[in-house]
Amino acid sequence: MTLAPAPPYRSRHRSIRRGLTAALITAATVLLPVTAAGAAPTGTAVAAASPTLNELAAAKGRYFASATDNPELTDTSYTATLGSEFGQITPGNSMKWDTTEPQRGQFSFAKGDAVVSFAQAHGQDVRGHTLVWHSQLPGWVSALPASEVRAAMESHIAGEAGHYKGRIKAWDVVNEPFNDDGTYRTSPFYNAMGKDYIAYALQAAHAADPGAKLYINDYNTDGLGAKSDAMYNLVRDLKAQGVPIDGVGFQAHLAVQYGFPTQMQQNLQRFADLGVDVAVTELDVRMVLPADATKLAAQSDYYRRVTEACLGVSRCVGITIWDYTDKYSWVPGTFSGQGLACLWDANLQPKPVLDVVRTALGATGSGDTTAPSVPAGLTVTGTSSSSVSLSWTASTDSVGVTGYDIFRGGTQVGSSTGTSFTNSGLSASTSYSFTVRAKDAAGNVSAQSSPVTGATTAGSGGGGSLKVQYKNNDSAAGDNQIKPGLQLVNTGSGAVALSSVKIRYWFSGEAGSSNYSAWCDYAVVGCGSLSQSVSSSGSSTAGADHYLEVGFSSGSLAAGASSGEMQLRFAKSDWSNFSEADDYSRGTNTSFADAPKIGVYVNGTLVWGAAP
Structure with a gap:
């Protein structure tokens, strides 16, 4: 697809972006001494050896690909690797609707044609991206009456897929149809046709480009x-309805600060069992800067595990990285303070993580058969009525430790890329025995550590203190949606039960409908755990006659912890515009900052912020 989970969310907008700050380029250079399987000695750049990534993948019956974009095609140093290392390329933006049909019925394919021509000149396939997506739509599509949307969608597909007929290996026909909680994402297409728009789009694409x-x-x-x-x-x-669908794309935009996707290989396999191909379509693994050995080891581990998951499923046809170099990664421009997500650095030099991927694809020569040292100093650092927190001393390895597996009573209960872990969901007043083992990128594992016993407490305790931070996820103050980014922070000494917490964001409803819909487009805690509703506030304060209230269904927030980002969005049922400039809770900051005009309530009592 592209790069965005939330329709109008630039913070998740997956276009490939040019340029890195000097600080980021410096950080990329510091990366080179990474500890990963097959890495060169400290301070030594790792050269990509023959065979290429695509040749290694082809030996396993797969392809290995990269996304790209038109501005990059003028960079001859960049295109030298793009044209030789990969068997397929995906245009990041040049085949999206706003580029190919900016005015109804007026198509422009010059940018897409340039990408296709480059691929043909280098013997590469092209993945078309994307025909129907809620984002990067020209304004005329959203302005159409519902009765005209299907015809416009089918006409667009016929025009674009027909233009490229026979030159595109695979199309991302429909991009990002779901919210994180599994509900269908609202869009001009869903609003006009319901979920049937997906079948109509696939049928139109098959008619236009049957191959x-x-x-x-x-x-x-x-x-x-x-x-x-x-x-x-x-x-x-x-499939049951006979709709033409050949595959499912899994974007795999991962981050080392979040857990690895649960049972990825099993998930890919169940889709393959439906009789469709699966593909990893937009892989990158970002981190919060600055980089350190732990983050880099986790990144290597994530890349290895994705590669192995694809190789473990016979119908996984290939892997696409979302541009191969940090120089043109979309991450720094989308996730503030994050980056270094790619296999090559900003100077177009291969990073040690590249050798980890190559080894996972079957390259020989790493020769690492030495297990890491056994973790020492396993200690219980904290307990609650439902959790035990652990820490230990880092292991050493001939190449580099990528992480640790944690066991409770002999059963693995989690993994960590650092030297600490909290096991939650335990019973109160109960003793548990824990051990830890280390692992490296080559798959070697240490023996388990000496055990340690931790006992949960009888009660949950208190001491929690909350604040909310905000960032503006939409610079347009006069459009038809409001899109605050929020995160909850526990500054106290004890955990807080999230089910008791509500957050209120005050705004002015302006003219138009008094009925609202609200969505979560992305949340670290999972959109399924959030509730959103809009109510009249009864306040006479300017810019505060309504509020968005956000609640949590379950869970707790540990002392010193943050909920992570929650990307929220709401609109009036008639999609009329707001005038946000004077809204009580709105700010213009695009990085998270404390928000004293957004309220946090615990069991109905205001504990943070000033209500209007």
Whole structure:
């Protein structure tokens, strides 16, 4: 797809972006001494050896690909690797609707043609991206009456897929149809046709380009969960109805600060069992800067595990990285303070993580058969009525430790890329025995550590203190949606039960409908755990006659912890415009900052912020 989970969310907008700050380029250079399987000695750049990534993948019956974009095609140093290392390329933006049909019925294919011409000149296939997506739509599409949307969609598909007929290996026909909780994402297409728009789009694409493979593509579906369940049910139903669908794309935009997707290989396999191909379509693994050995080791581990998951499923046809170099990565421009997500650095030099991928694809020569040292100093650092927190001393390895597996009573209960872990969901007043083992990128594991016993407490305790931070996810103050980014922070000494917490964001409803719809487009805690509703505030304060209230269904927030980002969005039922400039809670900051005009309530009592 592209790069965005939320329709109008630039913070998740997956276009490939040019340029890195000097600080980021410096950080990329510091990366080179990474500890990963097959890495060169400290301070030494790692040269990509023959065979290429695509040749290694082809030996396993797969392809290995990269996304690209038109501005990059003028960079001859960049295109030298793009044209030789990969068997397929995906245009990041040049085949999207706003580029190919900016005015109704007036098509422009010059940018897409340039990408296709480059691929043909280098013997590469092209993945078409994307025909129907809620984002990067020209304004005229959203302005259409519902009765005209299907015809416009089918005309667009016929025009674009017809233009490229026979030159596209596979199309991302429908991009990102689901919210994180598994509900269908609202868009001009869903609003006009319901979920049937997906079948209509696939049928139109097949009619226009019958030789191309047709895919649905989405993010946060890489592992088992509500969103991947929704995708599975959709694909199953489409197959049963005889709708032409050949595959499902799993974007795999990962981050080392979040867990690896749950049972990724098993998830890919269940889709393959429906009789469709699967593909990893937009892989990158970002981190919060600055980089350190732990983050880099986790990144290597994530890349290895994705590669092995694809190789473990016979119908996984290949892997696409979302541009191969940090120089043109979309991450720094989208996730503030994050980056270094790619296999090559900003100077177009291969990073040690590249050798990890090559080894996972079957390259020989790493020769690492030495297990890491056994973790020492395993200690209980904290307990609650439902959790035990652990820490230990880092292991050493001849190449580099990539992480640790944690066991409770002999059963693995989690993994960590650092030297600490909290096991939650335990029973109160109960003793548990824990051990830890280390692992490296080559798959070697240490013996388990000496055990340690931790006992949960009798009660949950208190001491929690909350604040909310905000960032503006939409610079347009006069459009038809409001899109705050929020995160909850516990500054106290004890955990807080999230089910007791509500957050209120005050705004002015202006003219138009008094009925609202609200959505979560992305949340670290999972959109399925959030509730959103809009109510009249009864306040006479300017810019505060309504509020968005956000609640949590379950869970707790540990002392010193943050909920992580929650990307929220709401609109009036008639989609009329707001005038946000004077809204009580709105700010213009695009990085998270404390928000004293957004309220946090615990059991109905205001504990943070000033209500209007």
